[in-house]
Amino acid sequence: MTTQDVTATQQLIRARERILASVSHELRTPLTSIMGYTELALDELDDVVAQLRSTAADQGVELAVEATGEPVLTADAHRIRQVLTNLVVNGIKYSGRGHQVTVRTQSDALGAGFDVVDDGAGIPAAEVDQLFTAFFRGASAQASSQRGVGLGLALVKGIVDAHGGVITVSSTEGLGSVFSVRIPSPDEGTRP
Ligand code: ADP
Secondary structure: OOHHHHHHHHHHHHHHHHHHHHHHHHHHHHHHHOOOOEEEEHHHHHHHHHHHHHHHHHOOOEEEEEEOOOOEEEEOHHHHHHHHHHHHHHHHHHHOOOOEEEEEEEEEOOEEEEEEEEOOOOOOHHHHOOOOOOOOOOHHHHHOOOOOOOOHHHHHHHHHHHOOOEEEEEEEOOOEEEEEEEEOOHHHOOOO
């Protein structure tokens, strides 16, 4: 290894340390900040989606919202908006021109929440288990021009876990992906 290699490696290590410090701050924040839950009517999430509509249009992706009933989430509204934003942005990034991303508000036995559905490239089965690991990026994401550092889904999972909720992924290569978020209602007794 030359001196130049060593310097470059040290710079990379320092950059990685800086990123880790800011990420661990981000990941810790929801745990400490979720003290005052508010009621968030899921149709209010239309705000979030409205803000992403121009991003979607720029990428040639159609963004739709389908509300089933009007479930109400009792949650840290700011953090839940962050979850929805990250999932919709991923749907836009990893589906691409001519594709569609749909947000469906849902509630079931696990709680209230939403599904973010895209008809993009999907995720290889071997990668699904790693999606929520910090810094993980799929092989095709790495090969693509889409930027990212593999932290969005780790943050999403941190926030959902902090609410005592669940996030699941169902994906078929070539057909698309569904990310489902459910947050239990306070009387279900599963909140940490
Ligand atoms: P980033 O987008 O910065 O790579 P994320 O943590 O948000 O990081 O996502 C991790 C990986 O999961 C992505 O690199 C990509 O491989 C995969 N991924 C996430 N969302 C989707 C999606 N909707 N469709 C296909 N792959 C996805």
